[in-house]
Amino acid sequence: MTDSLTANRLESLWDDAKAASMTEPQKLLYRSNLLGSDKRVTNYGGGNTSAKVMETDPLTGEAVEVLWVKGSGGDIGSMGMDGFATLYMDRLRALKGKYRGLAHEDEMVAYLPHCTFGLNPRAASIDTPLHAYVPRKHVDHVHSDAIIAIAASADSRDLTRRIFGDEIGWLPWKKPGYELGLWLERFAVENPQARGCVLESHGLFTWADNAKDCYLTTLAIINKAADWLDRTTGDKPAFGGAARPTLPPAQRRDIAARLMPAIRGLISGDRHKVGHFDDRPAVLEFVGSRMLDTLAPLGTSCPDHFLRTKIRPLVVDFDPADPDLDATVAGLDKAVADYRDGYAAYYDRCKHPDSPALRDPNAVVYLVPGVGMITFAGDKATARISAEFYVNAINVMRGASAVSTYQGLPEQEAFDIEYWLLEEAKLQRMPKPKSLAGRVALVTGGAGGIGAATAERFLREGACVMLADIDEAALKTAHDGLAGRFGRDMVRSAPMNVTDEHQVARVYADMAVEFGGIDILVSNAGIASSAPVEDTSLALWNKNMDILSTGYFLVSREAFRAFRAQGIGGAVVFVASKNGLAASPNASAYCTAKAAEIHLARCLALEGAEGGIRVNVVNPDAVLRGSRIWEGEWLDQRASTYGTDKEGLEEMYRKRSMLKRSVLPEDIAEGVYFFASDLSAKSTGNILNVDAGNVQAFTR
Incomplete structure (x- = not known):
């Protein structure tokens, strides 16, 4: 059985020596x-834990019992104190006197802040009463796939009794x-x-x-459930066995690279999405199975799964036994529209008079037979985590x-959780998305000073970034540094020679699979050369043209294809x-190639405008710090041209401005961020000089 629930038994990691002093x-x-x-114990962000601890009251100095419980939000695997x-x-016990019955239970959340010990700013979660009233000092709540497989079965009560006897009880859905x-509490008592x-x-x-x-x-308890499931299922094929073939890995990625930008375009009308x-x-087993449909x-x-993955996935109409990708892509528009209509109908069937307004009606999870699973969300981490939650759901369905x-x-129960007023209040408290949230950028020359600084600026605004550079060692350094911070x-990152169209x-294609598409191209790869014209070889001339003109054409052509x-x-x-x-x-050679680059941008601005594709230029001058084109011969040559030494060249440029x-x-x-962001949404075909002022470079 693929991804067996007991592929490895859960072993205790508790260290008595470490815990002794805690x-x-x-x-x-x-x-x-x-x-x-x-993640075999609980999914990311799911579950909660608690302990009832004797503390000293800061006002009275008396010993009081305090509930320590995971607060709202967070993840038990990575949280701190x-x-x-x-x-x-x-x-918390006194709250029972305030409870007016099931119809009023949501109002109890507003009382929780009045129970706060020690002026703790961490908000208590909706699960607090489930920990507070169990008459034991320590309580765990987890969402193990093995347990939920039992809990989500039609006869879960009988299965729970069969597996655990009186050791573990059962409560119906609430x-x-x-x-x-x-x-x-009543059950435990x-x-x-x-x-x-x-x-x-x-759970x-x-x-x-x-x-x-x-x-x-x-x-x-988790091991006992998983052992029972494995013994009971034996060698029985999961999901009724395979009904569709699984395509080879490279072909799966190629298909995903084609599907993901098309889906992304259809679902990003109000807000850009990032894909995974x-x-x-486990995914391939499910999407190829007889029981998929x-x-x-x-x-x-499980509510935790559902909130991350929506009411249901969208199964893409694709036959891996007789693949017709063009037909599948052509059919996506209707498939996405039908899903939206179905979601709106679900909302209309289940809404209450005080329900929040209809939210984004697009699917989060897209299942592609023979290929895999695609997820989309407002940021990459959420898209990835949504996929992990649906893998949890697959494991549950298998068991x-x-x-x-x-x-x-049940549909109404699902709606009541998704559109719960308390859940809506949590969403309203979330910080406003950053200016480039959901955007995907490619930065060529990404390992250099300007490229790395641009990538960092984008990342600070919430964008996902693909760094590309021909220098693999420098690229790794830049990638590791940015990944460590963001x-x-x-x-x-990907090594890339901008003159090689393949x-x-x-x-x-890699960027499409990793992030779902592209929104921003920063064409920044560069070289520099200096020589009198009579000493300029054809090879030197062609090298400048290849990288600074042809290279910019190739990355732009591919960007336009992706944008379309x-x-x-x-x-x-x-x-x-500025030299352009x-x-x-x-x-x-350098100046002429840069001039060609600028004119290419003007041409692209004309071609892209009807599709909402903006093309602009930033002209730097004399950016020495962190720039790799100012290393070696170019620095020596420019210093020689202006009759100074290396140390004096930056000062000479400063004084010249x-x-x-x-x-x-x-x-x-x-400057690049300005043109990439919505701050310049009505600008195309423009040039911004960032050169500290040079009259010769004034545009006319």
């Missing part, structure tokens, strides 16, 4: 991080909240022998009276359908040079 809250964090570090909410237990907390409880279609609660025992209980491609074995429409069962009948959440999700096409496939416009920014406008002695200021890579990056 306080109870520190042991809670230790336990939480251990549990969250293994500041991720826990802290609340007085006596006040939306997380105050009422469910009271249900769980009435069944003191129980070590936990399965919540139908949701697992376990408890104990010390941190280590709670951790070990959680692992033991996943073709791990019956299981996919059922959607997911449930093998031992019973899988059931997703996260691995945000940055990719390499250029490959990088664009998406149909949502785009921005091209050429990093040219102002002649310079002993640099005829009208503003008497040095021009830095960050200055150029700011």
